[in-house]
Amino acid sequence: MITFTEPTEQDIRNEKLYADMGLTDGEYDKVIGILGREPNYTETGIFSVMWSEHCSYKHSKPLLKQFPTTGDRVLMGPGEGAGVVDIGDNQAVVFKVESHNHPSAVEPYQGAATGVGGIIRDIVSIGARPVGLLNSLRFGELSEPNNRRLLRGVVAGIGGYGNCIGIPTVSGEVEFDPSYDGNPLVNAMCVGTIDHDKIQKGTARGIGNKVIYVGLKTGRDGIHGATFASEELTEASESKRPSVQIGDPFTGKKLMEATLDAIRQPELVGIQDMGAAGLTSSSAEMAAKGESGIALHLDQVPVREDGITPYEMMLSETQERMLLVVEDGSEDKFLDMFEGYELDSAVIGEVTDTDRLELFFHGEKYADIPVQPLSDEAPVYILEGEAPEQDATPYSYGDQNLNAVFDALIGHPTHGSKSYIYEQYDNQVGANTVQKSGFGAGVVRVEGTDKAIAMAIDGKSRYVYADPLNGGKEAVAQTFRSIISTGALPLAMTDCLNYGSPEKPEIYHQLEASTRGMAEACEVLSTPVVSGNVSLYNESKGTILPTPVIGMVGLIEDVNFMAGVEISAGDALYLVGETTKSFAGSQIEKLIDNDIRKQARHIDLKLEYARGMDLRGRLIDGEVKKIAPVGRGGIAIKLAQLSAFHHLGMDVEINLDGEDLFAENASRYIVIAPAGLDLKDGTEIGRLTDEGFHIGTHDLTIDRSIDAISNTWEGAIPQCMTSTD
Amino acid sequence: MKFAVVKFPGSNCDRDMLNAAVKAGGEAEYVDYRETSLEAYDGVLVPGGFSFGDYLRSGAMASVAPITRAIKEAAASGKPVLGVCNGFQILTEIGLLPGALIFNDTHTFISRNEVLTITNNETAFTSGYEKGESVIFPVAHGEGHYYCDDETHETLVENNRIVLTYNDNPNGSRADIAGIVNEAGNVFGLMPHPERALETLLGSDDGMRLFEKMNDWEANHDHIH
DSSP, X not given: OOOSOOOOHHHHHHTTHHHHTTOOHHHHHHHHHHHTSOOOHHHHHHHHHHTSHHHHOTXXXXXXXXXXXXXXXXXXXXXXXXXXXXXXXXXXXXXXXEEOHHHHHHSHHHHHHHXXXXXHHHHHTTTOEEEEEEEEEEESOTTSHHHHHHHHHHHHHHHHHHHHHTOOEEEEEEEEOGGGTTOOEEEEEEEEEEEGGGOOOOXXXXXXXXXXXXXXXXXXXXXXXXXXXXXXXXXXXXXXXXGSOOOOHHHHHHHHHHHHHHTTSTTEEEEEEOOTTHHHHHHHHHHHHTTOEEEEEGGGSOBSSTTOOHHHHHHOOOSSEEEEEEOTTOHHHHHHHHHHTTOOEEEEEEEESSSEEEEEETTEEEEEEEHHHHHHOOOOOOOOOOOOOOOOOOOOOTTSOHHHHHHHHHTSTTTSOOHHHHTXXXXXXXXXXXXXXXXXXXXXXXXXXXXXXXXXXXXXXXXXXXXXXXXXXXXXXHHHHHHHTTTOEEEEEEEEEEOSOTTSHHHHHHHHHHHHHHHHHHHHTTOOEEEEEEEOOOBSSSBOOOEEEEEEEEEESOGGGGTTOOOOTTOXXXXXXXXXXXXXXXXXXXXXXXXXXXXXXXXXXXXXXXXXXXXXXXXXXXXXXXXXXXXXXXXXXXXXXXXXXXXXXXXXXXSSOGGGGGOOOXXXXXXXXXXXXXXXXXXXXXXXXXXXXXXXXXXXXXXXXXHHHHHHXXXXXXXXXXXXX | OEEEEEEOTTBOSHHHHHHHHHHTTOEEEEEETTOOOOTTOSEEEEOOBOGGGGSSSTTTTGGGSTHHHHHHHHHHTTOOEEEETHHHHHHHHTTSSSSEEEOOTTSSOEEEEEEXXXXXXXXXXXXXXXXXXXXXXXXXXXXOEEEOOHHHHHHHXXXXXXXXXXXXXXXXXXXXXXXXXXXXXXXXXXXXOGGGOSXXXXXXXXXXXXXXXXXXXXXXHHHHO
């Protein structure tokens, strides 16, 4: 008896229904080859999500293979829900970054909220308790009402989920650029801690072991979400709003606690969260890793309403769900435990010796697919990149009104205070936050110890656009600098590759060259890649700037050195590192030229490492009080930010041209320390004072009051957001 | 003193609250919201978070949980009852404290360190502070605007029940009120988080004295009244 009316195998073939689900003709033929017959409707849907870019990395796999993924401290690299890195004493840190760009573009609150929920479940499914959240955001300029709407919604969504579930958001970064108009980037990172012996893998093994479903009842939300995430955004994307899932942080919280409880039980065999492609990817991936088959009885799946078909069930991306494999006979113990948390749960299947994913609904078979090819034989496309023409025109900003440039940059949302954003995130719940959002990396103490985890996230898309290879290196190096600046030893990183369509040769070149640069930086800076995510087809009105986002964690052995350090008037300011006329991808270039010249950028990674480690040592020893990497907007903006943040004046003389204050060379720091220090490659440039902000150069003088600097910096985002929309 | 940390589904400051009580020298245990008695405990701590998700109204669902009756009994018997953030919202919902907590005037969640003034140090909770002393506690709430009618406000003022005020009101609370006590002085609700202010390394240790005084309740309370 056919329970549901669905297109037949012939309909799918003749009307090319597979194409609507995102499969190409070639991929459809490959499916037929694997099955030895034409796929039915449910099977076609399953292949389409498993072979989507989001799940299979079909355009990025060869590039991701470049990354170093091993190291002395790496306990688990890419391939599982998140990476795991040793921090000593049988403890480890677990982390990953993930994008939720497309959903956030059409439904900012829920798109961002479910992005946070999803990355938390990735960490929890390893068995770790989340201790910190971070986010990296990109929007178009806030002069556009739609970008203000998106910012409001995304920030409220991140806060709405993270605050409720009770994990502190301790750091983040945001940049505003017209290339993100209508295509915001929302990358969320979660960091957790775990004991070595609790590390779980998403695996299904042991014939006869039971498959348990726990969490929210499955509804018809988010169907084909993974496919949607792998398409370009168009006018029609608005109609994809039903592809966006709805977050339920309350259930998420219960599920998190229940999962951490379940992980302590010896009868647990494997666990995986139901994220992108829901029940399909979690069951198929667990079976593939366990080299087993899996049979699911879909009539047992808790559902929100009657009439949900196997197709819809398998493709639904209803949030707050986990799939467990437990030893045969122990299932009641788990079901009782979940009952105690007031969560829906059910035994929905068992591990089999068939090596096939078999789906039954009231006894009728709806899918029968060999697991390995479904999970591991997604097509891989190696495309051709094409390097664009270089532009060697030298830069000259000496005849610009550089005082006006200074005011414009310090008052731009990209450089101004982000308190409007981070004050909407609970950044201290858990009572272990040593350094919260506001200036640089977050630092969270490992509960019950003197150790702390430093965590940072950053991206440098304008540099990557100007010079993909060196820009890729700089993206990693910039995050390295943030970690170093807390005194932590950088351990490892995660990455989220946000790019346009890889099918365009120039975009593929950006992807290929920048990942090559990133890989080299990881090698030299000793920060292997342990997890990551790819978000391609970020095209709306145009193509976004190539935006690899780097999340990094570091270890502080004894965090108590951070207590009692006070920055005060009289402290000396040092500039460490060389400044040249490096303007490709800079903020002054954006302001004045409204363009990015495709011109070489420069970074010496060995120097970067040596300098960073040297300064880190001095910070821990108490020789210097603060190290602040120089980033967007150059020396002038970093000094202004320090002045505003600490509400102190500065008296600075720098032996450079005025325009050089805005140059953006790599590997530079402003260091605050007692006067008279001999810093390698460093120059003392002035003092902190109680009044007035002054920078003098060969041909430019900037003089402001402390209040003027602070007010401009603090008002950068609020002054945009108070416009009535 | 042995404290109960009442745990609702969605409580998320429960561990911080338990740690604070223990750090102050007390004993503390979690008590599930489905329990019906708190007789085994000398004091009750209602932690922050989002009880039942707060999808209805902050604290509204918690107010009909089985444990509620026991919290009221503990309060009536003179045991100290402390409600922080969502705990304060719950204490107003169940009528142990007057007024209500409504959306912040900004209509956004606010998380930052606030400077507060101890306006009444003659309670057994705040006797460790100087009157008029400035303290720093973090706040983290979306619905922290303390609202009450004129009559209630007058009563609070007359009976010296306003214990804590904001120096730079973040949420629009009436008369900058951050925390109040009941008439008997044994129920204290406040929006800021003293349990997150126990160490200078984390930004402030101003909350420690509150928990120390609660742990010394009998002597302290007799001294005050």
